[in-house]
Each structure stands twice: as structure tokens, then as C-alpha cells.
Amino acid sequence: QKEVEQDPGPLSVPEGAIVSLNCTYSNSAFQYFMWYRQYSRKGPELLMYTYSSGNKEDGRFTAQVDKSSKYISLFIRDSQPSDSATYLCALFGGSNYKLTFGKGTLLTVNP
């Protein structure tokens, strides 16, 4: 079983839609949960960061973590064409102190 599973999509939605992006993981040692956004021809940039179960909100973005189910989500409300990018979940923890990334989900928001 892979440490982190993420549906690569692609996912195409109309402008204004609510977007749900998800990752599952197998290692309960992961302690920190992040979402990175990567625009075409750019490096990934940190979008959201959380370390506890529950929700964390930042503007139109909400990160949700369910440690009991080993499931993390990113919700985007009122999606905009500028949100079109690849979204990568990243998990950190355990004894090796390194980030483990999902494959990334390619999102397109159509005007």
C-alpha cells in the first residue's frame, strides 16, 4: 500500500463551484498535513498547513483532517479560473523528518 494516495484527476469544474480534493494515507505517524498548489511551469507553493484533526479555514480554502480515518481534504469555495493548478497533498512526520507527497490533482476551473 502506498503511503499517500491522491486521485490525479483531471478535475474540471465551472467557475463558482465548490471543489473537493482528497488524500488518504496509511502511516499513522504522520503528524503534519499540508496542501501545496503548483501552477504550470512553477514550483509548488504552500497553501494550507495543519497538524490536528478538524477544519482549518483560510479565505475560500478549508483544510480538513480526519486522523482516525487517515483522510485529508481541501475544499475550495466559489472557485475561480485562477485556482486552476495542480494541488498536492503533503504529509510530514515519523522518524525520518521528511515530506511525503501525493501525486497531485490537476484542477481546471472554467469561466
Added chain:
Amino acid sequence: ETGVTQTPRHLVMGMTNKKSLKCEQHLGHNAMYWYKQSAKKPLELMFVYNFKEQTENNSVPSRFSPECPNSSHLFLHLHTLQPEDSALYLCASTIGGTQNTEAFFGQGTRLTVV
């Protein structure tokens, strides 16, 4: 800009060439990383340097050779590469030690091996 600069942005090289990728960070971080990003695959961690010491070599073939002369600079020396090595190579930095949660990435070098 994230404070991590990679050069060149694009590189085309033959299988017998020798080239180097360069990464520089201006964030005062102490840990630097090389990642490989291929289509349809997760980011693959290649090498980690923590306080200039190589702490991880993730079973990377010897045709990739990293060098970290100081905390601000990281190189990836390439020689006799294969076409399957074509990918986006990303450099990242973190504070260092056990505080390696937030990684700052460069724009990447798009490498094509012909």
C-alpha cells in the same frame, strides 16, 4: 518569488553530456533538497542535505551526483543520463533539523535527455 532560485530553467542534453543544475536559497535555511517530478508520479525525493551534511540518498543512480558547498547552495551534477531521466527537477529548502515542515520550492529545471 519564494527565495529559492534554480538555474537553468530548461536544459536539453545528450546522453553523453555532463551538466550541472544549480540551486540557491536566500532564506537562511539549513536544509536543502532535490526532488524529481515526472508526469503522473508523486514528487520523488532524491537527496537531502541538513547543515551541509548529506542525510539522505533515496536510492538515486550514481549518474546523479549532488554537491552542497554551503547552506545556501546546492548542485546536482549530471552525467551519462538516460531518456527516462527527463523530468522537472525541483530544489527546495526548509529551516532544517527537525523543523522541516514548510518547504520552499524553486521554479524547477525542465530537463530533457535526448
